[in-house]
Amino acid sequence: MKKYILLALFMCRCVLVLGVEPPKKSTDANIFGHVVDRDTHEHIPYATIAVTGTAFGTTTDASGHYFLKNLPEGALTLEVRALGYASQTQQVTLRRGQTAELNFEVVQSGISMDEVVVSASRSARLRREAPALVSVLDAGLFEKTNASCLAQGLSFQPGVRVEDDCQNCGFTQVRINGLDGHYSQILVDSHPVFSALTGVYGLEQIPANMIERVEVLRGGGSALFGSSAIGGTINVITKEPSRNSAQMSHTLTSIGGSNSYDNNTMLNASLVTESGRAGLCVFGQSRHRSGYDHDGDGFTEVPVINSQSVGMRSFFRTGAYSRITAQYHHINEFRRGGDMLDRPPHEAQVAEQIDHSIDGGSLSFDISSPDRRNRFNTYVSFQNTARKSYYGSKQDPDAYGTTHDLTVAAGMQYIHEFRKLLFMPSELTFGTEYSYDDLGDRSVGYDIHTDQTVHIVGAYLQNEWKTRKWSLLVGGRLDKHNLVDHVIFSPRVNVRFNPSEAVNLRVSYAGGYRAPQAFDEDMHIAIVGGERVRIQLADDLKEERSHSVSLSADLYHTFGKVQTNLLVEGFYTILDDVFALRDMDDAADGGKVKERYNGSGATVRGFNVEGRAAFTRWFELQAGVTLQQSRYREPEYWSEDAEVPPVRRMFRTPDAYGYFTASFKPVRNFTADLSGTCTGSMLVQHMAGSGVGQDVAVSTPSFFDMNIRLSYDVRIYKEITMQLYGGVQNLFNAYQKDFDKGVDRDSGYIYGPSLPRSWFVGAKFSF
Structure with missing residues (x-):
């Protein structure tokens, strides 16, 4: 393994060295100007100004002015973007020693049509011109919903639902279009380093202040991102430095209105050099959440969490058309659920205790030709996780375990734009990728060892014929997985038709696969009826295959001054050789064993509907609903x-669910945000224990989980602002009412919102 890592690092180093341009004489070609609101003529602070096709960019200052210096000579295109405004571009021609003034008057737009996404084709594209439909969650939504981590904000997209799957430890997973967590691939800055181990609790371990935006690609993504992207991909884009700024906040939440509190402190700072050649963004979070016992049986429904995280993202512009980007994060998290939380876990009746230490990061290099017709990217990324755990009951002294996991991914990508290929301009993308995952899990007392080493070598090729009105993308990916005997091919076809800028029509097909390896729930040992339950893989287990088709219409229209957006998407997925679980003979240690085997197959079909409306500057509304069916063939x-x-119906897949967000701003400094999720009835397994005498598939009630957040901004001094906020989560206290109780409870019998009605207050300082 070391030789592969050293080779990847050496290749990356060589490209970095070759890409660094020698110092050049200053061009002294500069641009300055301002950005104002077209209607009010007020200057807009902190708008982003980018020189298209180059590594140059900046932001306006607090007075709405900007300055770019030592730019390349020739024709340049400048693009301005600001929150709440439509993007705008202008062109200018510069000569050496010339300073030009370029001012922008931008138009208010509550609904953006020009978001830039990277997940549809592994390159930056306007969302309305991307070959596949990509949904975007920005940092503002995490703030509006009072989300402290990735898990708490993901549900506010159509077809996406986050659920809590363990009453003891709070194990969460995200479902896309009804498919459970291991059908979706989580990426960090487009890199696949989220392993099976980090997938157990990782959704709660990524702090919200680390996130710039989240791109969700529903449907098969294996043709681009490889194994485990059958249901879709969730691409977490970390914050990038854009200007000198800092933020610090603290939120105090009373869980269930009790004396169990969640204290969350977050810190962000961004520094950019005067020349804009380099920048650094750092983040930190410290969180302490007390355990919460809802039904008074002495056993928690919400586990203790103590976590600290710190990280950074930095860039260095090596030339006018090239840059290096580095990212690093460190996360420590301790969590525990059960009873007797102040005693060692082996003295408790039930204890699930996990202590994580996670280090991860990436280094990437991007370079392009001056005309942007040739672009090259190479990267190497890693994540190392060390975990100490205890999953046991009835004062079991042997339930301690340790797990180590190292994930490394490296790849290269080349893009060439043809002015005409056969019948239309096109963009050819070719890339190679190598990923390595070395997992070692030890249950010391029971002498159980799980060792798994995964090597995946992949190559993908796609060509997109495109104009502003039409695009046709045909491509595929070849993967050689060391646990599969043969090479796996995942095809992809996308067609886009834009009869106008306000109408985007798409049809997509994608094939995918999921390899026979240990997944996130295999690394989580449930406690059912006071006994340990773990999962093993069948000897003849083979890969699971998928075929996904989707059709979508993304429509924009303005009724007077009301801007609207309507999205309708239909999807149909066929799964072959579906992974299923069956009970096996009890293990020698007395615990229960379930085996994963290939079942008959399944189909998932349905449609998503999402609507957005910006009625005025002070009122915006967004809502989405998913109607679907998830059924096994047999x-x-x-x-x-x-x-x-x-049963034929898949467990934990409601036939209807949705969300909404609404933002009111009646006066300049005051904002009221409403948000909520609705989950329809679904089937949940209830195993025999303290609640029932026989295993039963329970049809759960429906839930509506609504939140409210009120905030007020106070200008303290010039560029220093304090925001005071408070609100209620789960306002109507839509919480599960039939939890199992006591030592023999089924910890997996949990559904509905993750928290009861909870009150929160906080303050944020921005510099």
Whole structure:
């Protein structure tokens, strides 16, 4: 393994050295100007100014002015972007020693049509011109919903739902279009370093203040990103330095109105050199959440969390058309659920205790030709996780374990634009990728060892014929997985038709696969009826395959002064050799064992509808709903009890669910944000224990989880602002009412919102 890592680092180093341009004589070609609101003529602070096709860029200062110096000579295109405004471009021609003035008057736009996304084709594209439909969650949404981590903000997109799957430790997973967590691939800055181990609790370990935006690509993504992207991809884009600034905040939440509190402190700072050649953005979070016992049985429904995280992202512009980007993060998290939280875990009746230490980062290099017709990217990324755990009950002294996991990914990508290829201009993308995952799991007391080493070598090729009105993308990816005997091919076809800028029509097909390896829930040992339950893989387990088709219409229209957007998307996914679980003979240690095997197959079909409306500057509304069916081809047995009937409906997949957000700003400094999620009835397994005497598939009630957040901004001194805020999460207290109780409870019998009605207050300082 060391030789692969050293080779990847050496290749990256060589490209970096070759890409660094020698010092050149200053061009003294400069541009200055301002950005103002076209209607009010007020200057707009902190708008982003980018020189298209180059590494140059800056932001306006607090007075709305900007200055760019030592730019390349010739024709340049400048693009301005500001929150709440439509993007705008202007062209200018510069000569050596010339200083030009270029001013922008931008138009207010509550709904952006020109968001830039990278997940649709692994290159930056306008969202409305991307070959596949990409949904975007920005940092503002995480603030509006009072989300402290990735898990708490993901549900506010159509077709996406986050659920809590363990009453003891709070294990969460995200479902896209009804497919459970291991069908979706989580990327960090487009890099696949989120392993099976970090997938167990990783959604809560990524702090919200680390995130610039999240791009969600629903449907098969294996043709671009490889294994485990059957349901879609979630691409977490970390914050990048854009100007000199800092933020610090603290939020105090009373869980269930009790004396169990969640204290969350976040810090961000951004520094950019005067020349704009380099920048550094740092973040930090410290969180302490007390355990919460909802039903008074002495066992927690919400686990203790103590976490600290710190990280940074930095860039260095090596030339006019090239740059290096580095990212690093360190996360420490301790969590524990069960009873007797102040005692060692082996003295408790039930304890799930996990202590993580995670280090991860990446280094990438981007370079392009001056005309942007040739672009090259190379990267290497890693994540190392060390975990100490205890999953046990009834004062079991042998339930301690340790796990180590190292994930490394490296790749290169080349893009060439043809002015005409056969019948239309096109963009050819070719890339190679190598990923390595070395997992070692030890249950010391039971002498159980899980060792898994995964090597995946992949290559992808795609060509997109495109104009502003039409695009046709045809491509595929070849993967050689060391746990699969043959090479796996994942095809992709996308067609886009834009009869106007306000109408975007798409149809897509993608094939995908999921390899037979240990997944996130295999690294989580549940406690059911006081016994440990773990998962093993069948000897003849083979990869799971998928075929996904989607059709979508993304429509924009303005009714008077009301801007609207309507998205309708239909999807149909066929799964072959679906992974399923069956009970096996009890293990020698007395615990229960479930085996993962290839089932009959399944189909998932439905549609997403999302609407957005910006009525005025002070009122915006967004809502989405998903209606779907998730069914196995044949009934699947899920219990060892012969009297329990098999089911065709997939567990934990409601046929209807949705979300909404609304923002009111009646006066300049005051904002009221409403948000909520609605989850329809679904089937959940309830295993025999303290709650029921026999395994049963329970049809759960529906839930509506609504939140409210009120905030007021106070200008303290010039560029220093304090925001005071407060609100209620789960306003109507839509919380599960039939939890199992006591030591014999089924910890997996949990559904609905993750918190009862909870009150929060906080303050944020911005510099």
